[in-house]
Amino acid sequence: MANLLEIAGRETLSQLDYVGRLHIQLWATLRGMRMALPLVGNRYRWRAAVRQMLEIGVDALPMVALLAVCSGFILAMQGASELKRFGALHYVIDLVAVGFTRELGPLLTAIAVSGRSGSAFAAEIGTMRVTEEIDALKVMAFEPVEFVIAPKFLASLVAVPCLSIVSNFFGILAGGLFMFFSTRLSLPLYFRYVLSSIELRDVSAGLLKSLAFAVIIAQVGCLEGFRVRGGPEAVGRSTTTAVVRSTFLVIVADAVFTTIFYFVGKT
Amino acid sequence: MPIISVRDLVVEYDGRRVLDGLNLDIQPGEIMVLLGGSGSGKSTLLRQILGLEQPKSGSISIKGTDITCCSRADLTKVRRSIGVAFQSGALFNSLSVEDNIALTLREHTALAPSIIDLIVWMKLAVVGLADFGKLWPRELSGGMKKRAAVARALALDPEILVLDEPSAGLDPIVAAELDELIVFLKETFQITALVVTHELPSAFRIADRIAMLFNGRLLAVGTKDEIRASQHPRVRQFLDRAPDNQVHAPAVAAYLEQYVRSREANS
Numbered sequence: 001m002a003n004l005l006e007i008a009g010r011e012t013l014s015q016l017d018y019v020g021r022l023h024i025q026l027w028a029t030l031r032g033m034r035m036a037l038p039l040v041g042n043r044y045r046w047r048a049a050v051r052q053m054l055e056i057g058v059d060a061l062p063m064v065a066l067l068a069v070c071s072g073f074i075l076a077m078q079g080a081s082e083l084k085r086f087g088a089l090h091y092v093i094d095l096v097a098v099g100f101t102r103e104l105g106p107l108l109t110a111i112a113v114s115g116r117s118g119s120a121f122a123a124e125i126g127t128m129r130v131t132e133e134i135d136a137l138k139v140m141a142f143e144p145v146e147f148v149i150a151p152k153f154l155a156s157l158v159a160v161p162c163l164s165i166v167s168n169f170f171g172i173l174a175g176g177l178f179m180f181f182s183t184r185l186s187l188p189l190y191f192r193y194v195l196s197s198i199e200l201r202d203v204s205a206g207l208l209k210s211l212a213f214a215v216i217i218a219q220v221g222c223l224e225g226f227r228v229r230g231g232p233e234a235v236g237r238s239t240t241t242a243v244v245r246s247t248f249l250v251i252v253a254d255a256v257f258t259t260i261f262y263f264v265g266k267t
Numbered sequence: 268m269p270i271i272s273v274r275d276l277v278v279e280y281d282g283r284r285v286l287d288g289l290n291l292d293i294q295p296g297e298i299m300v301l302l303g304g305s306g307s308g309k310s311t312l313l314r315q316i317l318g319l320e321q322p323k324s325g326s327i328s329i330k331g332t333d334i335t336c337c338s339r340a341d342l343t344k345v346r347r348s349i350g351v352a353f354q355s356g357a358l359f360n361s362l363s364v365e366d367n368i369a370l371t372l373r374e375h376t377a378l379a380p381s382i383i384d385l386i387v388w389m390k391l392a393v394v395g396l397a398d399f400g401k402l403w404p405r406e407l408s409g410g411m412k413k414r415a416a417v418a419r420a421l422a423l424d425p426e427i428l429v430l431d432e433p434s435a436g437l438d439p440i441v442a443a444e445l446d447e448l449i450v451f452l453k454e455t456f457q458i459t460a461l462v463v464t465h466e467l468p469s470a471f472r473i474a475d476r477i478a479m480l481f482n483g484r485l486l487a488v489g490t491k492d493e494i495r496a497s498q499h500p501r502v503r504q505f506l507d508r509a510p511d512n513q514v515h516a517p518a519v520a521a522y523l524e525q526y527v528r529s530r531e532a533n534s
Binding site: 042044127128131132133135136138139140141142 | 314319354355357
């Protein structure tokens with residue numbers, strides 16, 4: 001029993017320690033982010049940020065689009081098989097449009113980005129730790145947070161919402177294709193229905209979520225990289241942890257946001 | 268007045284004392300070699316002098332600034348006058364060799380790009396890598412990486428050059444070339460150098476003074492001749508390459524016999 005309590009206590013402390021570090025790093029990044037902004041900041045950081053945006057955003061486009069198309073079809077077909085029984089097939093449009101803008105678009109994007117880029121952040125920074133590059137940065141009078149994290153963070157904040165929009169579009173497009181093949185509903189008409197069924201609030205709520213997901217993915221990925229101690233095998237472990245933790249936190253954050261929006265939307 | 272002065276430095280990792288009341292003065296324009304076996308605290312002392320870790324007690328002053336308790340801005344200023352070449356080279360893998368050297372020049376000075384290109388070429392020429400600037404760090408051999416790291420350390424014309432194990436893992440010819448390079452730098456630029464090594468021939472080739480480190484304490488500090496003439500048993504053991512724990516055959520035999528007997532008694 002005492003042993004159990006001891007384990008529970010130690011786990012709690014280590015989780016609290018993790019959350020604390022995450023916050024310290026987040027504030028340090030926010031302070032250092034000014035340097036990564038265009039015009040007011042350091043142009044080399046901005047260039048690095050643009051490069052990261054291309055890596056996180058543009059390179060992930062085909063994957064995210066395909067993911068969205070598949071999920072759009074799945075959602076439309078699953079919805080249709082039930083709704084057909086009530087003769088309410090046209091509600092599939094609402095289901096896909098609202099489901100994607102509010103929920104699936106941002107969430108799918110976040111999971112894809114955490115797998116692609118969250119792990120890449122952890123691997124890159126972890127390798128820099130192992131090869132003493134982080135120490136070299138410090139002795140060359142650079143701030144690692146500003147030099148390494150700030151561009152990645154800024155890039156995530158820009159790229160993840162953009163990818164979410166792409167994901168929304170392709171998901172809804174897949175729903176339209178399904179409607180076209182099953183009921184011969186023309187695509188222009190479908191999109192008109194879509195626009196009438198979603199509100200601006202749905203889209204902005206989705207984008208707000210995706211911003212939060214971007215913060216989680218970038219911060220967790222970078223923190224796992226900085227936590228690397230020892231040799232190359234620690235880098236491998238840190239990439240796994242980065243993906244597992246950021247995906248987990250993204251879904252938890254999603255649940256929190258959805259709850260808030262649900263109750264706020266009611267009133 | 269010494270350019271680096273370490274006073275009563277105590278460093279502990281998890282209660283284990285790594286450096287124990289260490290005092291060391293390095294004069295401007297001399298090559299000080301830190302000699303010691305594995306685990307003697309050489310690297311720890313180096314990390315302390317570079318301000319990468321905080322000591323438990325004691326002080327380190329570099330050019331009159333106590334880096335253990337100075338402000339971040341002062342530490343940055345001190346760091347700009349130190350050039351460091353890490354053991355693994357620690358070149359940034361995401362930048363070409365040229366860009367590695369140009370990094371500090373671009374970001375810490377207001378020099379024109381054409382001047383920076385010229386300086387980079389000169390620094391590379393000093394270490395004999397003038398034609399290799401366009402290559403990536405991964406394309407360089409071990410010895411070239413270390414020389415490139417020295418070139419990067421020299422980029423801002425530092426007053427103090429710190430080299431961590433410059434000849435470790437290199438073949439004797441390349442190691443000797445690197446030694447000559449260090450002596451050349453001292454003679455041409457009147458640079459102060461702190462070199463950490465455990466290679467005796469290299470140490471006696473380049474050193475003005477040698478500090479012998481053992482178990483976190485300095486055994487002897489003196490010129491090459493003073494160290495060679497030292498009668499301290501540990502210094503002698505190091506210089507004469509005498510092994511520490513010789514395998515005692517009868518003791519091993521007795522231990523095995525006892526083990527076998529205990530197994531027989533159990534079965």
